Amino acid sequence: MLGELLSFRGRYKILHMTWFAFFLSFFVWFNLAPLATQVKADFGLEVGQIRTLAICNVALTVPARIIIGMLLDRFGPRITYSLLLIYAAIPCIAFASAQNFTQLVVSRLALSIVGAGFVIGIRMVAEWFPPKEIGLAEGIYGGWGNFGSAAAAFTLPTIGAFLAFGAGGTLNWRLCIAGSGIVAALYGILYFFNVEDHPPGKVYQKPKNARGLEVTSVRDFSFLMLMNLPLTGILMVLAWRLKKVGLYGDGTLLLVLAALAGLYLFQAYNCWVVNKDLLSGKKKYPAKDRYNFSQVAILELTYIVNFGSELAVVSMLPAFFEGTFSLNPALAGMIASSYAFMNLVSRPGGGLISDKLGSRRITMAVLTAGMGVGYMIFGTVGSSWWLPLAILLVMACSFFVQAGEGSTFAIVPLVKRRVTGQIAGNVGAYGNVGAVAYLTIFSLLPEWLSGGGEQTPAIIAQSNTVFFQMMGIAALIVAFLCWFFLKEPEGSFAEHHEGEDEYSELVIEPNRVN
Numbered sequence: 001m002l003g004e005l006l007s008f009r010g011r012y013k014i015l016h017m018t019w020f021a022f023f024l025s026f027f028v029w030f031n032l033a034p035l036a037t038q039v040k041a042d043f044g045l046e047v048g049q050i051r052t053l054a055i056c057n058v059a060l061t062v063p064a065r066i067i068i069g070m071l072l073d074r075f076g077p078r079i080t081y082s083l084l085l086i087y088a089a090i091p092c093i094a095f096a097s098a099q100n101f102t103q104l105v106v107s108r109l110a111l112s113i114v115g116a117g118f119v120i121g122i123r124m125v126a127e128w129f130p131p132k133e134i135g136l137a138e139g140i141y142g143g144w145g146n147f148g149s150a151a152a153a154f155t156l157p158t159i160g161a162f163l164a165f166g167a168g169g170t171l172n173w174r175l176c177i178a179g180s181g182i183v184a185a186l187y188g189i190l191y192f193f194n195v196e197d198h199p200p201g202k203v204y205q206k207p208k209n210a211r212g213l214e215v216t217s218v219r220d221f222s223f224l225m226l227m228n229l230p231l232t233g234i235l236m237v238l239a240w241r242l243k244k245v246g247l248y249g250d251g252t253l254l255l256v257l258a259a260l261a262g263l264y265l266f267q268a269y270n271c272w273v274v275n276k277d278l279l280s281g282k283k284k285y286p287a288k289d290r291y292n293f294s295q296v297a298i299l300e301l302t303y304i305v306n307f308g309s310e311l312a313v314v315s316m317l318p319a320f321f322e323g324t325f326s327l328n329p330a331l332a333g334m335i336a337s338s339y340a341f342m343n344l345v346s347r348p349g350g351g352l353i354s355d356k357l358g359s360r361r362i363t364m365a366v367l368t369a370g371m372g373v374g375y376m377i378f379g380t381v382g383s384s385w386w387l388p389l390a391i392l393l394v395m396a397c398s399f400f401v402q403a404g405e406g407s408t409f410a411i412v413p414l415v416k417r418r419v420t421g422q423i424a425g426n427v428g429a430y431g432n433v434g435a436v437a438y439l440t441i442f443s444l445l446p447e448w449l450s451g452g453g454e455q456t457p458a459i460i461a462q463s464n465t466v467f468f469q470m471m472g473i474a475a476l477i478v479a480f481l482c483w484f485f486l487k488e489p490e491g492s493f494a495e496h497h498e499g500e501d502e503y504s505e506l507v508i509e510p511n512r513v514n
Contacts, residue, residue, distance in 0.1 A: 005140075011128040014195055015137060018121045021081050021191050022145025024184045025117035028088045030149040031180050032057060032095075032108070033315050034156045034333040035173040037322065039104075042173070047455075049101060051443035052245045054315040056108040058439070059238045061115035061432040062231055063263070068116040069425020073418075074210040076197035077124035081117060085188025088114045092181025096174040105247060114184075115432065121145065122424040126413035127198040132355065135410030139351025142409060143343040143402060149314050150340030152180075157330040205418040212271030213422045216285040220293035221275050225268055227297050227426075232264040234433045237440055291416040296423055298478075298486050299408055299415075300430035302368060305475040306404040308434015309375070312471070313401075314340055315439060317394075320464060323457075324383050325390075338391050342398040349399070350406030360414075360489065364407045365482035370400035372475030379468035382461060414489035442467050 004012055032039065032053065040050045072080050091111035098104045121141050129137040160172035198204045207214050215221050239256040242248065277283035317339055322332035354363040374397030381390050412427055413420050445463035446455040 011199065014128050015125060015141060017191060017195055018077075018081070018124050019141045019144040021085060021187065022117055022121050022141060023148040023151070024180075024187050025085060025088065025114050026145055026148030027152045028092060028148075028180045028184050029057070029111065029115045030152050030314060031092070031156060031177050033149070034153040034318055034329070034336075035160060035176060036319065037329045038160070038173050043101060043104070045101065047446075048245055048443060051316075051439065052241060053104060053108050055238060055241060055436055055439045055443065056105055057112055057315065058115060058311050058432045058435040059235065060109050060112040062234060062429045062436070064113040064116035065119050065425045065429040065432065066231065066267070066422075067425075068119050069422040069428075070210045070212075072120055072123050072421035072425070073206045076204060077120045077127075078192060078195050078197050081120040081124070082188045082192035084114065084117050084120065085191065086185045088188075089181040089185035092184075093178050096178035102247060105242065116425075116428070118142065118145070119421065119424045119428045122409055122413065122428075123421045124195070124197070126417070126420055127202070127204065131414055134413055135351030135353075135355035135360070135406065136348055137351070138409045138413065139348035139406035142351075142405060143345070143347025143349075146310075146343040146347060146402065146405075147340060150337040150343065153314075153318060153333045153337035153340065156180075157333045161330065207274070207419050207422075209274045210422070212267065212274040213426065214274050214416075214419050215278070215293050216290040217293075218279060221271070221279060223293050223297060224271060227293075227300060228264065228267060228271075230433050231429055232260050232267075234436045235260050235263075238436055241440055241443070292487065294485070295411075295487055295489075296415060296426065298481055299412060299427045301478045301481060302364060302404065302408045303427050303431040304434030304437075305368065305471070305478045306371060306401050306408065307428075307431030308438060309371075309471045309475070310340075310398075310401050310405070311431065311435035312438035312442065315435075316442060316467075321390075323460065324381070324464070325387055326383075335387075335391060336394075339394050339398045342395050343402050346399040346402040347406040350403030351410045352406075353403065354407045354410035360407065360411050361482065361486045364404070364411065364486060365479050367400055367404040367407050368475055368482055369479035371397070371404050372472045372479060374400050375468050375472030375475060379465045379472065381464075381468075411489055438467070438471060441470065 007013075008016060036050055036053070039045070039053075045053075068080065068084070088111070091107045091114070094107035095104065095111060098107055122138060125137050125141045126134060156173075156176050160176045163172045163175045213224060215224055236257055239253060239260065243250070243253040272279070278285075314336075317336035318329070318333045321327055321335050322329060325332075327335070350363070350367055353367075354360045357363050374393075378393055378397050381393065408427065409424070412424050415423050442463070445466055446459050449462050449466070450456070450459045
């Protein structure tokens with residue numbers, strides 16, 4: 001596979017076009033972080049408001065990944081990804097045109113939907129690569145695509161400065177954000193006309209009903225209902241946070257909370273519709289067709305601590321370096337990009353290790369533990385540190401974070417193929433649950449630590465320490481769960497997908513879907 005990777009034919013063309021689609025969606029999704037200080041200055045925002053925008057940036061990705069997973073299993077990745085990229089231009093232009101904080105919040109919430117693009121590529125890549133290569137293929141897709149956030153942090157401040165030259169200081173960030181959305185939309189059109197959902201002769205497996213996640217035991221249905229609670233709960237936290245910064249009052253908050261409770265009940269009803277024959281005893285799954293939902297739940301927790309923490313760190317790291325080491329925004333953005341820069345090698349590396357080590361469970365546990373230790377050490381970074389050493393520590397820590405992400409999605413496509421989109425959507429949504437939770441705590445830490453008093457530089461530094469060490473402890477707990485409770489997926493290193501044989505590629509049925 002490594003020898004053929006540089007080719008642009010067959011499945012490698014699909015891989016390259018799909019990781020670049022994810023790259024652009026990630027570039028657009030995180031185009032605010034490197035420009036946040038200028039947006040803050042232009043609008044006169046407080047620290048709490050700019051941190052609220054960072055939370056909004058990942059908020060609606062939670063339900064979006066669930067919904068995208070359903071659409072993906074129903075309509076296929078080609079049309080789903082193309083439409084999402086085209087959609088990206090709308091909230092980008094809206095944010096670039098905003099005139100007040102409310103408009104910034106609304107457009108950023110709309111843009112957070114673009115973060116659901118990750119789920120689509122997971123299914124696309126899984127359709128084109130066999131289980132024995134799935135870790136590296138998904139790692140390349142996720143890692144090279146995730147590099148979009150580093151590219152945004154590295155390039156947008158410089159592009160913005162160039163655009164501002166002779167054009168007025170308020171135009172630079174607006175043109176950067178609008179332009180990134182337009183580029184994504186153009187690529188969405190290109191993507192639609194240049195990829196296919198699956199290789200010729202292969203069947204695109206999908207559930208009979210994609211309204212909710214199909215489970216294979218009554219006990220797993222109860223577990224599914226329990227694990228769906230945090231997906232709604234974190235949106236309630238966001239609603240409370242928006243009320244706290246003055247976006248609306250108590251009455252509106254109650255209405256939003258009631259609507260979110262209704263959303264959970266609607267989701268639960270859809271899951272019941274999909275699984276009602278199982279629950280009533282009319283349907284029983286044979287042993288070979290069952291999967292254990294507890295394994296999905298553990299993968300959801302791994303994605304909270306790895307991808308959730310990455311989203312949180314990417315959102316705050318430019319400002320962290322700018323404040324801790326007294327750097328200018330452009331230089332701080334470039335240095336902060338070293339965290340996401342590691343995606344080029346670390347996420348594919350995690351997938352490759354998972355492919356080659358012979359145990360995806362052990363790989364997951366060790367990488368998650370390494371991430372926890374890395375965050376605990378990073379919590380000690382302060383202004384007295386030698387800057388190059390701090391950068392090296394960021395890169396070392398990010399290796400374990402992103403390799404852990406690669407390891408997670410080396411397992412996800414192997415759980416149950418016909419519902420891969422929905423499983424990937426649920427696991428991916430938990431990454432955003434973690435991001436919103438981490439960023440909400442981060443936004444409140446200075447106030448908590450100061451007791452509501454003045455938020456001095458010492459208080460800010462202390463909140464950074466608590467933030468990183470909190471993420472480290474969470475990662476170590478999940479590493480324990482992986483080691484003792486995560487099971488090795490059946491067929492982890494098989495030559496062919498579930499239900500295929502070695503002659504399947506010889507059957508030409510390009511238009512068949514099932």
